[in-house]
Amino acid sequence: MLRTGNYLHSPAPNGGNSPDYNESGVISAANGVLFDGTSAYAGWMGSATSQSTVNVVIDLLKDYPLSxxxxxxxxxxxxxxxxxxxxxxxxxxxxxxxxAARHVRTGSALNYSVAVPMSDKMARFIVLNIRRTQAYQHIPLTEVELVRGTGISNLIPGPALTAEQLQAELKKEALLADRFGQWMNEDWPGKVTTEAQLRQEYAAEAAALANVSLDPALYDPYGGIKSLGKQAATGYFRLQTINGKWWFITPDGYPFIVKGIDSTSLWEPGYKTPILKPDGTLKKIFEELPDRTVYAPSYTRDANGEYVSFVVANVMKKYGSDYESKWEEITKKRLIQWGFNTFSKWTKPRNFTFPYIQSLQDPSNLRRILWSYDMFDPQSGPIIENALKAQLQNTRYSKWLIGYTYDNEAGWNAEIVKEVLTYSSTSPAKSAFVDFVAQRYNGSLASANQALGTNAASFDALKNTRIDIAKVPTAIVSDYIRLASRTYHSMIRDIMKKYDPNHLFLGTSIVPTWRTSLEWDQAAMPFVDAFSVDVYSRDASWISRYEAFGKPLLNLEHSFGSSERGLSYINVGTRTTSVRERGLAYQAFAESQAAHPLFVGSGWYSYYDQPVTGRPDGESYNTGLVNQQDQPYKEMVDIMKTTHATLEKVHQSGLASP
Structure with a gap:
C-alpha cells in the first residue's frame, strides 16, 4: 500500500477531522486523514450554495505502477x-x-467503498471528482488506498507540485468521447466502431420497418382510436369528457391520448456539445472531432462559443446522401411502431406530419422578476402579442396542431412576491400590489399600514416603501399571486384566441413543487383548456394536487435514466439501473397517470440522449429513446410499445396493470 506524496482538496473540507478540516493548502500523505488507515475523514457540508462537485488531487511525487x-x-x-x-x-x-472509472453509488449502506482496477498502469497524479445527489447532501471521504502494482517507478521525477500547481491539475482535461461521441472508458455490446456498422444498422432497420404505418382500420390519420367510437368532428383537436373521462378528440372525431416525445428534431440544440474552452482553445476531451468540411452541418456557433452535434454527424455517416429525409422516414416509422403519436414539446422534425404541441416562448425583452416577468407592466401585452402574432397566424389552420403551451416552468410563489415588495414605484408589479391592498382595505391607508407593518404617509409613498414579506398576512400574499396569475393567463389566452381561435391553450408546463404555488396554478384554471406540468418522478400522485379543479391534465416532460456509458439520471426519483428497468418504470408511471380521469397525455423527454461531454448547460443525461449514435434502446422501446397499445383501455377502466 502506497502512503506517499501530497494532496490537495478543492474546495477545502468544512467538515470532518484535522488536519484536513478547513485546509486549502498542500497536505502530506504522511499526516493527512486520507492515508492514515483510521476512520478519520474529510467532509464537505451541503447547503443551498454548496458546490455540486468536490475534488481531490494527489501527487505521488513520482510515477508508480498501480494495481x-x-x-x-x-x-x-x-x-x-x-x-x-x-x-x-x-x-x-x-x-x-x-x-480510470466512473462509479455511481448504489444502495443505502452508510459504509461504502469503490474499488478501481488499474492493471499496473503508471500514475503520478490521481484526481477524484465526487458529485452530490443534491445541494444539501454532505460528502465524506475517509480513505484513499493505493495498491502498488508490478513495474518500475520513474527514477528521475520532477519536483513536488505546489498548491497552485495542484489546483492547475484540476483544470486539466481527460479524454471522454470517441469519434462517434461515445464514452471512451467503457465497452458494451453494439458500441459503434466503424461507419460501416452504422450503414449496416440502417439497412437492417429500414428492412424491418418497411411495412410500418398506421392501420386505417384501427386509427384515423391523426392516431385517433376508431374502436372508441366517433364523436363530433370539428376539423381541429379539441377536448371532451366521455363517461366521466377527459379525452382529446382528433379533427376527424375520434378519442386520443397524447403519447408524446419531446425534442425530436435532428437539429435540437440540446443535442450539441461545446468544443471550446473559455479561452477559445479546443477542448482536449474528444478523441477525434467530425471532419469540418464533410460534416459541416454538425457544427454551429453562437456568441458563447462553438459546438458540434455528434447526432447530426452520425446521422450523416449512417444515412449518406439525402440523410435528413431518410432519417425522417426511419424516425416516423420508429415512433409509429413504438406507439408514440405526438411531438409533445420543444423541437420537431421539419418535413413530416404528425400531431404536435407548439411550445411558445416568452420574449426576452419583457421586464423580468427573478425567473418570471412583470405581467402588470402595460408593455407586456404588446410585447408578447408582437412576438407571438406571426407564429399563431402561421399555424391557425393546421389540423395537426393540438394546441399551444406558453413559457416554461415559471409560475409565481412567495419568493417572487418577496422580491416585488423590495421594489419602488417604478415597478408595475409593486404598484399593482399597493393598488390591490388599497382596494382590499377600501382605501384605508391606516388599515393597509397596520396589515403590512409599514408607516407610509400615502399610498404613493407605500409604493416606494420596502415591505417585509414576513409582516404581510399570508392571505394577502396568496390573493396577490392569484391576481398575478389571472392577469398573466388571461392575457396569454386572449392573444392566442385573437390570432388562432382554432387551437387549445394547454398551459405553461409548471413544475408543481418548484417555482410555482397552488394559488398560481388554481387561478390559471379558468383560462386554460388543459393544465400542463413537467414531473420527473415515478409517483403519479401529483395529479391529486389538481383534482378539485376538474381540468384535463398533461405531463409534458418526464423520463427515466441510468448511469451507464458516461451518462447519468436526472434525479433520484427517475434513477434506474438498466435499459429494461427504464422501460418498466415508464410502463408503471404511464399507466398510473393514464388511469386518472383527468389525465389526457404525456411527453417523454427526449428522443436522443444528451451528449456524454455535456450540452451547453453541462447536462449529460440518459434521457433518450435513442442514443447519439442513432441506436434505439430496444429493450426499453419494446416495453413502451406494449404499454402504449393498452393505454386507452387503462384510461377507460381507471385500472393500471397489476
Whole structure:
C-alpha cells in the first residue's frame, strides 16, 4: 500500500477531522486523514450554495505502477453520501488525464467503498471528482488506498507540485468521447466502431420497418382510436369528457391520448456539445472531432462559443446522401411502431406530419422578476402579442396542431412576491400590489399600514416603501399571486384566441413543487383548456394536487435514466439501473397517470440522449429513446410499445396493470 506524496482538496473540507478540516493548502500523505488507515475523514457540508462537485488531487511525487485504487467514503448518517465519483490519473509524461472509472453509488449502506482496477498502469497524479445527489447532501471521504502494482517507478521525477500547481491539475482535461461521441472508458455490446456498422444498422432497420404505418382500420390519420367510437368532428383537436373521462378528440372525431416525445428534431440544440474552452482553445476531451468540411452541418456557433452535434454527424455517416429525409422516414416509422403519436414539446422534425404541441416562448425583452416577468407592466401585452402574432397566424389552420403551451416552468410563489415588495414605484408589479391592498382595505391607508407593518404617509409613498414579506398576512400574499396569475393567463389566452381561435391553450408546463404555488396554478384554471406540468418522478400522485379543479391534465416532460456509458439520471426519483428497468418504470408511471380521469397525455423527454461531454448547460443525461449514435434502446422501446397499445383501455377502466 502506497502512503506517499501530497494532496490537495478543492474546495477545502468544512467538515470532518484535522488536519484536513478547513485546509486549502498542500497536505502530506504522511499526516493527512486520507492515508492514515483510521476512520478519520474529510467532509464537505451541503447547503443551498454548496458546490455540486468536490475534488481531490494527489501527487505521488513520482510515477508508480498501480494495481488498484480503493476509495472509502463512510457516511456518519443518512444525510451524508454522494451521487457518483470519477477517478482519473496521469503519468508524469502525459499532458492530460485518463479516466480510470466512473462509479455511481448504489444502495443505502452508510459504509461504502469503490474499488478501481488499474492493471499496473503508471500514475503520478490521481484526481477524484465526487458529485452530490443534491445541494444539501454532505460528502465524506475517509480513505484513499493505493495498491502498488508490478513495474518500475520513474527514477528521475520532477519536483513536488505546489498548491497552485495542484489546483492547475484540476483544470486539466481527460479524454471522454470517441469519434462517434461515445464514452471512451467503457465497452458494451453494439458500441459503434466503424461507419460501416452504422450503414449496416440502417439497412437492417429500414428492412424491418418497411411495412410500418398506421392501420386505417384501427386509427384515423391523426392516431385517433376508431374502436372508441366517433364523436363530433370539428376539423381541429379539441377536448371532451366521455363517461366521466377527459379525452382529446382528433379533427376527424375520434378519442386520443397524447403519447408524446419531446425534442425530436435532428437539429435540437440540446443535442450539441461545446468544443471550446473559455479561452477559445479546443477542448482536449474528444478523441477525434467530425471532419469540418464533410460534416459541416454538425457544427454551429453562437456568441458563447462553438459546438458540434455528434447526432447530426452520425446521422450523416449512417444515412449518406439525402440523410435528413431518410432519417425522417426511419424516425416516423420508429415512433409509429413504438406507439408514440405526438411531438409533445420543444423541437420537431421539419418535413413530416404528425400531431404536435407548439411550445411558445416568452420574449426576452419583457421586464423580468427573478425567473418570471412583470405581467402588470402595460408593455407586456404588446410585447408578447408582437412576438407571438406571426407564429399563431402561421399555424391557425393546421389540423395537426393540438394546441399551444406558453413559457416554461415559471409560475409565481412567495419568493417572487418577496422580491416585488423590495421594489419602488417604478415597478408595475409593486404598484399593482399597493393598488390591490388599497382596494382590499377600501382605501384605508391606516388599515393597509397596520396589515403590512409599514408607516407610509400615502399610498404613493407605500409604493416606494420596502415591505417585509414576513409582516404581510399570508392571505394577502396568496390573493396577490392569484391576481398575478389571472392577469398573466388571461392575457396569454386572449392573444392566442385573437390570432388562432382554432387551437387549445394547454398551459405553461409548471413544475408543481418548484417555482410555482397552488394559488398560481388554481387561478390559471379558468383560462386554460388543459393544465400542463413537467414531473420527473415515478409517483403519479401529483395529479391529486389538481383534482378539485376538474381540468384535463398533461405531463409534458418526464423520463427515466441510468448511469451507464458516461451518462447519468436526472434525479433520484427517475434513477434506474438498466435499459429494461427504464422501460418498466415508464410502463408503471404511464399507466398510473393514464388511469386518472383527468389525465389526457404525456411527453417523454427526449428522443436522443444528451451528449456524454455535456450540452451547453453541462447536462449529460440518459434521457433518450435513442442514443447519439442513432441506436434505439430496444429493450426499453419494446416495453413502451406494449404499454402504449393498452393505454386507452387503462384510461377507460381507471385500472393500471397489476
Amino acid at each position: 488498484e485504487i480503493r476509495v472509502v467514503l463512510n457516511s456518519p448518517n443518512q444525510y451524508w453520501g454522494f451521487k457518483d465519483i470519477t477517478v482519473k490519473y496521469r503519468p508524469e509524461s502525459a499532458t492530460g488525464y485518463y479516466i
